[in-house]
Amino acid sequence: MSVIVIEFVTLDGIVSDPDGSTGTPGGGWAFRHGPATVAGDKFQLGSTLDHGVLLLGRATWQLFSRLWPHRDDPFSTRMNAVPKLVASTSLTDLSAWQNSSLLDGDLVEAVEREQRDIVIAGSVRLVHALQAKDLIDEYRLLTFPTVLGTGERLFPAGTTPTHLECVATEPAGAAILSRYTRGA
Numbered sequence: 001m002s003v004i005v006i007e008f009v010t011l012d013g014i015v016s017d018p019d020g021s022t023g024t025p026g027g028g029w030a031f032r033h034g035p036a037t038v039a040g041d042k043f044q045l046g047s048t049l050d051h052g053v054l055l056l057g058r059a060t061w062q063l064f065s066r067l068w069p070h071r072d073d074p075f076s077t078r079m080n081a082v083p084k085l086v087a088s089t090s091l092t093d094l095s096a097w098q099n100s101s102l103l104d105g106d107l108v109e110a111v112e113r114e115q116r117d118i119v120i121a122g123s124v125r126l127v128h129a130l131q132a133k134d135l136i137d138e139y140r141l142l143t144f145p146t147v148l149g150t151g152e153r154l155f156p157a158g159t160t161p162t163h164l165e166c167v168a169t170e171p172a173g174a175a176i177l178s179r180y181t182r183g184a
Contacts, residue, residue, distance in 0.1 A: 001114055002117045003120065004117065004136075005120045005127050005140070007154055008122075008175075009142065009143050011143060012148060014154075019031055024151065026148045033173060034173065037142075040073070043140045044177070048117050049081075053084070053114065053116045055111070055118050056087070056126075068080055069096065084097065086102055087123075088102060134162075139180045140177065141177070145174060167179045
């Protein structure tokens with residue numbers, strides 16, 4: 001089992017509001033580069049979605065549940081079919097997006113007992129909680145040529161030093177996809 005984090009990120013490490021849905025100043029930065037940069041399987045998840053599970057926080061699940069169920073391209077079909085675990089104490093009705101269920105119990109314990117690969121999309125608070133417990137095996141970052149100067153960071157101040165190995169980089173439209181795994 002691996003825990004894979006996928007994030008849209010700016011050059012200065014900001015991950016908040018890439019689509020502009022929360023109305024932050026500078027929000028929508030990822031989508032300014034056109035749909036080709038963000039469409040499809042840019043994070044190269046491939047069969048991971050066929051055999052893994054998607055872990056989402058409440059806000060990300062709510063956003064995604066309004067977008068994905070109405071799409072039918074091949075990548076959307078995979079996103080709709082993958083089992084989704086939702087970490088939320090306030091949501092009760094997950095019927096808006098098929099294959100969604102509430103995370104049972106403590107986040108860290110649930111991740112540690114999961115047998116399938118886990119993909120975390122967005123959901124930076126979950127990422128931070130798992131970073132603190134050293135449970136992330138891989139980061140797949142789509143880095144955009146944007147500097148915001150303010151916003152929520154993927155690696156906030158006070159993060160425990162982490163040594164990663166860059167295993168791949170390649171252009172993805174206006175962005176760069178980089179893959180980092182735990183360092184040796």
